[in-house]
Amino acid sequence: MKIQFNKYVEWIILWIAVMGIIVRGIVLPAIHWSRQLVLFAATLLFLNLVWLFHLNFDHYLNRKVPFEQNVRKRVIIQLLVGWSVVKLVLSPIIILLVDEVTPKFPFVLNPLNVITIGVVAFLANLLVALGFIANHFLNRWRENAVRAARLEKEKSQVQYDNLKNQLNPHFLFNSLSSLDGLIEENPALARQFLRQLSKVYRYVLQNKDKELVPLDTELDFIQHYIFLLKTRFDGAFSVIFDIPDHIADKAIVPVTLQILIENAIKHNVINAAHPLTVQISADDRFLRVANVIQRRSRVEASNGLGLSNLKLLYSFLSPKPVDVQDDGERFCVRVPLLESAV
Structure with a gap:
């Protein structure tokens, strides 16, 4: 979404015109209200004309001399041409207005007054032109920031999709090895294992x-995995x-629980002497997956990207981050619960 620079302009013009009334009232306390009204209207008309000129001139330059083509050339043209046009319009108007406001003090077009008019015209033009230029670069910055965030999310999604699609080849290898051992020892259990x-x-x-699935759907799936x-x-x-x-209708990213459980298995010793228990709990805001640490001396089949990709993906879906807590004795991952996508 572009920043609307011109939506504030009418308020600025009105504020300048009102300030003109206040300044004239202070400098010329005897000025009649009818002249104040005429000058107020003239100020509004003049400033709106200057604004419309700059607005259309900026649109013209966007077509003929875009910033992307030559930034220096564009800035010079916008400042100098705008100043020249505004000066041509401003000079006679200032003379007329001064004549109207201070008829007792004739306005002399001496070098000092010429310079003063030129400086006023230049500063007025400079302020408006710089507003357009700053607005352009601010919009470009915002567009680039949005584009970078979108690309980062797409990259994260691709990485996460790869993680889901492979569902850990190491897990598949271990599962098939377990199945092979069950076929002869316990055919009934082997068939059940294969169905799961x-x-x-x-x-x-x-x-x-x-992008999201209901929490109860993920919990049903994870029972088969367990x-x-x-x-x-x-x-x-x-x-x-x-x-x-009551939180069954909350949502999470698919296979979140599988990734967190697999992470616990990869990093902890699991055998008859050291059984591993994973605790899965939740409240209205977070899902927690925790286990006592039984750290392996060597971790196999781990690229260290599972949790990182999960954290990055959730950062685009929720203002609450994925929180990882490790105090050396207990490892806990808190995942924000989201509103259901259904």
Whole structure:
């Protein structure tokens, strides 16, 4: 959205005309109200004409000598031509107005008065022209800032989509390895494992183009994912939920919970001697995923971008940031809950 520089101009013109009445009242206390009224109207008319000239001249220069073509040439033309035209119009008007206001003091067109008129014309033109120039560059800056933010969001979305679409090849490899071990040992569990795995990937495919999903939809999906992890770690992994029913219609980015749980698995030891419990809780504002730290000495299959991309993406969706807390004993990620996209 462009900044509307000209929407304030009429108020500025009116303020200048009113200030003229005040100044004339102080300098010439005997001036009649009828002359004040005539001069007030003349001031409004003159300033509006000057403004309309600059407005149309600026539009003309935008077509013929745009800033992008030659900034220096454009600024020089806008200042000098505008000053020359305004000076030609201003000079006789000032003489007439002075004659009208101070008939007892004849106005002499001496060198000092000529210079004074020229300086007034130049300053008036300079102020208006610089307003147009500053408005142009401010609008360009805002457009570039919006464009940069949009590109940053698109970049973040692409990175996040890649993360969703791959759903961690390492996870798929481990899942298939677990499935292979179950086929002979427990065929019934293997079939159940395969069904849950297919539901996980079906969810990702169904929601890969969505920016947001309802929280209860994400919670249903994560149950399938947790089943695979419990089977894979032979009961050494568990999740505790504390989600109030009244926030089920809140929304989050798809597979947020999967990314946060996978992050906990990648960075912590999980075995029979060191079981890992992830706690998922929420209130009206945030969803929290937390676990006691059982840090691995070496982290495999981690590019360190999962949480970073998640934080960047949420920064475009909510004024509340994704908050990561690590006190050395407990790791907690707070994700802002959003309004449902439905």
